[in-house]
Amino acid sequence: MAPAPTAPPSPASARARCIAAPSAGARPMTERRARGDRAEQLAVDHLVATGHAIEARNWSCREGELDIVARRGDVLVIVEVRSASTDWLRSPTVTVSAAKQKRVARAAERYLAVCRGARRDLRFDVIGVRFVPDGPPQIEHIENAFTAPWAY
Incomplete structure (x- = not known):
């Protein structure tokens, strides 16, 4: 038997989904995931210290996931966070492929439609966090790292 059709979410329930980050579920915490979570927290701390307000973290939809959604003034800032712990990779920011940018x-377009209602100034940033063995993490923030005219 086919499942019964469901009604589209109401604007109120759609808005609630924008505010809350999804649960991590029962997945085991791997070293890589723990490093990624730490990198995202360092990125959030950096953004707040530089005058950004955080709107959402790990916001998911069928088109993909947004690591961080922030606001600075009238600009909505979509932030992709990358991390690395190897010496051969000078900057984890270079690992954001064209396919990832498109996703x-x-x-981001879905986020605007569901959570914001109207399009506003939008910027795509990348924050790279490099964990070094004998020192504090190195943070590189690239504003306007990419544009995405093909996605719209």
Whole structure:
């Protein structure tokens, strides 16, 4: 038997989904995931210290996931966070492929439609966090790291 059709979410319930980050569920915490979570927290701390207000973290939809959605003034800032712990990779920011940029841009478009209602000034940033063995993490923030005209 086919499942019964469901009604589209009401604006109120759609808005609630924008505010809350999804649960991590019962997945085991791997070292890589723990490093990624730490990198995202360092990125949030950096953004707040530089005058950004955080709107959402790990916002998901069928088009993809947005690591961080922030606001600075009238600009909505979509932030992709990358991390690395190897010496051969000078900057984790270089690992954001064109395909990843497209997924992020499409997810951002969905975020705007579901959570914001109207399009506003939008910027795509990348924050790279490099964990070094004998020192504090190195943070590199690239504003306007990419544009995504093809996604719209």
